[in-house]
Amino acid sequence: MKLLSRQEELVLLSIWQLKGNAYGVTIREYISELTGKYWSIGAIYVPLDRLWEKGLVETYQGPTEKKRGGRSKRYYQVTAEGVKLLQEIKQVQDVIWKDFPRVAEE
Amino acid sequence: MKLLSRQEELVLLSIWQLKGNAYGVTIREYISELTGKYWSIGAIYVPLDRLWEKGLVETYQGPTEKKRGGRSKRYYQVTAEGVKLLQEIKQVQDVIWKDFPRVAEE
DNA sequence: TTCGTTTACTTCTAAATAATAGAAGAATAA
DNA sequence: TTATTCTTCTATTATTTAGAAGTAAACGAA
Numbered sequence: 001m002k003l004l005s006r007q008e009e010l011v012l013l014s015i016w017q018l019k020g021n022a023y024g025v026t027i028r029e030y031i032s033e034l035t036g037k038y039w040s041i042g043a044i045y046v047p048l049d050r051l052w053e054k055g056l057v058e059t060y061q062g063p064t065e066k067k068r069g070g071r072s073k074r075y076y077q078v079t080a081e082g083v084k085l086l087q088e089i090k091q092v093q094d095v096i097w098k099d100f101p102r103v104a105e106e
Numbered sequence: 107m108k109l110l111s112r113q114e115e116l117v118l119l120s121i122w123q124l125k126g127n128a129y130g131v132t133i134r135e136y137i138s139e140l141t142g143k144y145w146s147i148g149a150i151y152v153p154l155d156r157l158w159e160k161g162l163v164e165t166y167q168g169p170t171e172k173k174r175g176g177r178s179k180r181y182y183q184v185t186a187e188g189v190k191l192l193q194e195i196k197q198v199q200d201v202i203w204k205d206f207p208r209v210a211e212e
Numbered sequence: 213t214t215c216g217t218t219t220a221c222t223t224c225t226a227a228a229t230a231a232t233a234g235a236a237g238a239a240t241a242a
Numbered sequence: 243t244t245a246t247t248c249t250t251c252t253a254t255t256a257t258t259t260a261g262a263a264g265t266a267a268a269c270g271a272a
Binding site for chain 1: 245246247248249250251252257258
């Protein structure tokens with residue numbers, strides 16, 4: 001089995017979670033919010049390219065929008081192969097994290 | 107928050123799972139079995155060193171054993187700081203993997 | 213009883229791969 | 243022109259990966 005790198009996994013799952021609204025900026029926002037830390041632009045786009053090269057995501061150019069800065073966006077979605085790999089990874093995650101204690105509630 | 111790299115996370119969690127029996131060889135075996143793939147020696151020991159440098163694991167030299175190849179082993183265990191970080195990471199994992207579908211049963 | 217061999221384990225390091233930062237570029241409207 | 247939103251590009255640093263070399267024990271043949 002081929003595992004993904006830390007960033008590839010985070011980006012790929014974010015695309016899945018964002019459904020039809022996954023493009024560079026929203027992916028970056030989503031991951032920032034989730035982790036509460038700063039992520040550079042490159043920290044998103046570089047692994048994104050690699051996911052595409054590996055056939056785990058597909059991409060299409062969105063329409064331009066009639067508003068300021070309304071440049072067309074490059075949307076991403078997870079391919080069937082991507083979903084399959086995520087399922088395999090989830091199985092590993094479930095085992096490795098099994099029994100790990102939750103944070104104590106206040 | 108500081109996330110761990112892919113290998114650091116896998117090794118740190120393996121040490122936690124192996125309880126008192128975590129040393130280079132058993133960690134490697136555990137991860138191999140879990141993932142079903144080959145891992146080089148360095149793929150374990152290098153991130154292990156880094157976890158120690160970061161204070162996420164502590165280590166002690168085990169006793170020699172009265173059997174062939176019974177050289178003393180370098181055991182590892184997760185520090186309180188390590189457990190705390192894993193708990194934070196688990197919270198991120200729980201959100202990012204939320205709702206992701208299980209593999210269909212045969 | 214010693215010395216070469218076997219076994220179990222760790223240390224080290226070079227090369228390949230991935231993460232990170234952010235400047236520059238492109239496409240839109242104001 | 244300038245402002246806004248978004249992407250492309252690329253250099254630097256960090257991490258992963260492979261496996262040769264090294265260490266420490268017991269075994270076994272002579």
